[in-house]
Amino acid sequence: MTYTRYKVSATKLEPYDWSYIRVELPPPPFYASASIEIVSNVKLNLKKIVKHPKRKLPIICFRGGGPPLPDVSETALEVLHHLSNGSSGEIQNLHNIEQCYPLQKNMTFKLMPQQITPGVYYIGLFNGIGSTRTQSKMINRGSTYSFSANLILEGCLNSTMWGEHCDQVVDDLSNLQHDSNEFGNRDDEHCVGNIACTHYSRVICTKNMDMNVYFLDVTEAVERLTIRFNKASHFHSRNANVSSVMLYARHNAIPDKTLHDYSTDITKDPLVVHLPMAGILYFAIEMVFWSNVHDGMRERNIKLCYLVEWETIACQQGKAGPNCTWEGHILKVC
Structure with a gap:
């Protein structure tokens, strides 16, 4: 430190x-x-x-x-x-x-x-x-x-x-690019012409209600960012007392349940951010358990694994606007 x-x-x-x-x-x-x-x-x-x-x-x-x-x-x-x-x-x-x-x-x-x-x-x-x-x-x-x-x-x-004792890891999502054909339920019809799609996926394991933190470098031309939770085929647990999986997102700072720009229970709805601000977007994923089993979960050292998938839809260089149909220009100061 x-x-x-x-x-x-x-x-x-x-x-x-x-x-x-x-x-x-x-x-x-x-x-x-x-x-x-x-x-x-x-x-x-x-x-x-x-x-x-x-x-x-x-x-x-x-x-x-x-x-x-x-x-x-x-x-x-x-x-x-x-x-x-x-x-x-x-x-x-x-x-x-x-x-x-x-x-x-x-x-x-x-x-x-x-x-x-x-x-x-x-x-x-x-x-x-x-x-x-x-x-x-x-x-x-x-x-x-x-x-x-x-x-x-x-x-x-x-x-x-990061963290109070600098002992918690922040992973870079851009190093986890996944084959686009394996991204479930994506909108293929949007990834044509001047629109470029990038897909990521990660199997994440959480122990004892720890919070996993990740970041993604968002460029100026990103039109939409979508994060999905694939529970059906990649969710492994011997305990079914999970009430939700909360996803928090924040621009240029680590989010949590009280400080965030976006949040959703990704077991129910994906997180969709339209025209996200350029810069570093940080994500925190936290398991939420039913209150009556909270103490028992800590004692048994429960480990939950699940697959989270990210998709960014961006404009090709020189394009901007809705569906990347506008011409994009860079202003220079002389």
Whole structure:
């Protein structure tokens, strides 16, 4: 594993002032975890957060892709109170990275691997929120706060490994090309003319409800991506207590049951993505068991195997649009 540290020295926040911290995360290898430590001289009674004047409320906000704005709604304040009530200033799993929290003396935020994606992230600190007039700022100066911050990133050295301990494998689906004649129930009539079809298949075995993760490099010209589950001839198990096989897909990041762009039970319906975004599309496949056998499955070390098949329908070079009937051109900057 590799470690990267960002340090923000002591910074003052005058009344009604704000400050932004910008962090840029490069593409994979994957990140195992991220922690954000904030130290300030704020003394805030969290039990009375709802009654605290908004114009004097110091808060910290997170946002990916651009600077955050403080959320001043009553609902947001209720959320702040709920998240902070009984807390010691440590939030182990920051479920929503676009969220505001009341600033405390010592705060630690932690992100799980699925929450850390390449790109630019902003942390905003605000000393007072809500509307105020210039004259009010001059009369009521309020309190001045200071803060410092440490950001620690743990990453995986191997580009094919991910997870909190970098011990889970990510397989490249493009290395698993299969004979097109063996792809069941495909739409052969679409794979003619300017349309190219690529087929993949993989026998996947899951042990004890582990999650299998794969990725596929999607080009700009892909018109449709379809993923099917072939249960009839390739599903082997001595236990029939599987309720579903969930497939989660996410663009440029590892998906799970809470963070994904697409999802389906592929034992019932295929996953069809029309005009997927160019880049890396990650898939996670997870077995779901009936709740009354959940504990027993873990004890018996159950292993389930099944065949999953992928098909991409893309346009030949120079073609684009529905059924690849349009002319495609690349714009160049001179």
